[in-house]
Amino acid sequence: MIPRPFLLLVFVCSTLAQPGLLAAAEISPFYTRNLQPTVQIFGLPPTEGGRITPQGRTSARLVLEAANNFSGDRNARERLEFDGETYRFTLSARRGLAPGWEAGLDLPLVGHQGGIFDSFIENWHDLLGTGEGGRQHRAQNRLFYFYQKEAQTEINLQNSSLGLGDVSVFLARELFAESLSLGRFFALRGGVKLPTGNADHLHGSGSLDAHWRLAFSDARSLERFHMTLFASGGMLWMSRGEVLPAQQRNLVWFGSTGLGWQPLQRLALKVQIDGHSAFFKSSDLRELKTASAQLVVGGSFYFSEHWILDLGVSEDIVVDTAPDVALHLALSRRF
Secondary structure, three states, rough: OOOOHHHHHHHHHHHHHOOOOOOOOOOOOOOOOOOOOOOOOOOOOOOOOOOOOEOOOEEEEEEEEEEEEEEEEEHHHEEEEEEEEEEEEEEEEEEEEOOOOEEEEEEEEEEEOOOHHHHHHHHHHHHHHHOOOOHHOOOOOOOEEEEEOEEEEEEEEEEOOEEEEOEEEEEEEEEOOOOOOEEEEEEEEEEEOOOOOOOOOOOOOOOOOOEEEEEEEEEEEEOOOOEEEEEEEEEEEOOOOOOOOOOOOOOEEEEEEEEEEEOOEEEEEEEEEEEEEEOEOOOOOHHHHOOOEEEEEEEEEOOOEEEEEEEEEEEEEEOOOOEEEEEEEEEEOOO
8 A cells, every 4th residue: 555645745746747858957866874773873974976066055955764674683692673763854954165165064863763654564565475574473663673692782772762863064075077067077075973962872873983985976968858877985984882882893885876867847766776884793693794785766856946855765675784664855955
């Protein structure tokens, strides 16, 4: 069963979208991250393209994400269970400084609770015939984030919470720009994540993290359509945090690639793959020891030249390393 709000949204978009080409439209990557409970606490940056905000201009986003986590395993030494939903509300801003320079800030709220999507996901799995992966043996809409090693409980989160996450600051330098509209763009992007969130509630990691990455965008007009290829990759360094500190790695590699296609004047369709190496060591469980990849599909709706709405759905293509399903919504405004 497809939720009625999604059907209504599809109807509205199909009604408002008119055939034709939106001149010089910018198709940006989904501003997403892995919301698995022990990954989203670190400074893994959301995906961004190679085009930076022009000097004197500002772009802002309000990002709403909801991730349904359901995975778990055990062996002679370890037991892990992630059953619940994680929500992330991010106010993000970027400002063009001197020519070729951009600064930014992300202010997040992070919450965990039992959630509301278990029934929908079970019906979706039934429809696809993929099985429920043990969901039928657990109570619906419960919160239980738990990890135990060598009879020592390391994570035990069962009470709902909402609080400030780890604040991040960003800086970007344009390396190459082929044109002011469509064309190729390269940028060097970096940032620092501050330990402002509560690590006991998994609102933050308790670590100071820093990252750098190269980002690329290539926008082209093909007859009546715009297409954009985007990719990025880099490394994340983390100081010793407060969540599984003895098992935490200090260096993680990450990357993303995707494609956007604009078949209608107000609508662009996008597909994206995000991945990263493992954040933890000294574990035999996939949720902690295995590199992750998730697939994000959806699109952008252009209300005007300045207002853009992104809608996406992600799923773990490396099973148990990212949320089972995550919903992404971002409203952007350019000034």
